[in-house]
Amino acid sequence: MAQEWNIRPRGHTCSICAMPFADKDACVSVLRETESAYERLDCHVGCWEESPRDWAPFSAWEGIYESPPPSTGKAEPVKKENAEELLRRLITLEDPAMSNVVYVLAVMLERGKILVERDTKPHESGGILRVYEHRRTGDTFIVLDPKLRLDRLAEVQQQVIALLV
Numbered sequence: 123m124a125q126e127w128n129i130r131p132r133g134h135t136c137s138i139c140a141m142p143f144a145d146k147d148a149c150v151s152v153l154r155e156t157e158s159a160y161e162r163l164d165c166h167v168g169c170w171e172e173s174p175r176d177w178a179p180f181s182a183w184e185g186i187y188e189s190p191p192p193s194t195g196k197a198e199p200v201k202k203e204n205a206e207e208l209l210r211r212l213i214t215l216e217d218p219a220m221s222n223v224v225y226v227l228a229v230m231l232e233r234g235k236i237l238v239e240r241d242t243k244p245h246e247s248g249g250i251l252r253v254y255e256h257r258r259t260g261d262t263f264i265v266l267d268p269k270l271r272l273d274r275l276a277e278v279q280q281q282v283i284a285l286l287v
Contacts, residue, residue: 129263130160132151133162136164137163144187145187146187146188147166148167148187150167150170150183151165153179153182153264185260206231222274222281231254237255245266251264
């Protein structure tokens with residue numbers, strides 16, 4: 123089973139035909155499970171539908187490609203880490219001790235309409251793998267839902283608050 127995953131951005135070209143996406147193009151995003159990792163593919167809808175394949179996707183969803191905003195060239199001033207930045211950093215660290223915090227941050231961002239859940243899959247640990255997509259950037263996050271018990275929620279919320287302050 124694939125284990126390795128960090129945040130993956132949406133591609134700017136079709137993984138099948140290599141043609142660039144135009145702003146507001148419909149696209150299909152796919153996660154493919156390999157022996158050691160997950161691979162993300164972004165495709166034009168027609169390319170995906172017509173492409174022969176001998177594998178089944180781990181997860182697939184349709185979305186709308188949005189061109190990245192033009193760079194202003196200005197460096198942003200140093201600011202406190204927000205929930206999204208903290209989630210990105212913690213996912214990159216891949217620390218199992220932070221799995222509850224990562225899950226709570228993902229739920230916070232989903233409720234704040236920043237992330238949208240695209241798929242769920244059972245995990246061998248007994249939890250659920252939740253596939254989230256960032257609404258604005260199209261970045262994909264795979265977050266383990268550890269089936270957090272209600273009696274531990276307050277403790278995890280305190281951890282999140284401490285990390286955000």
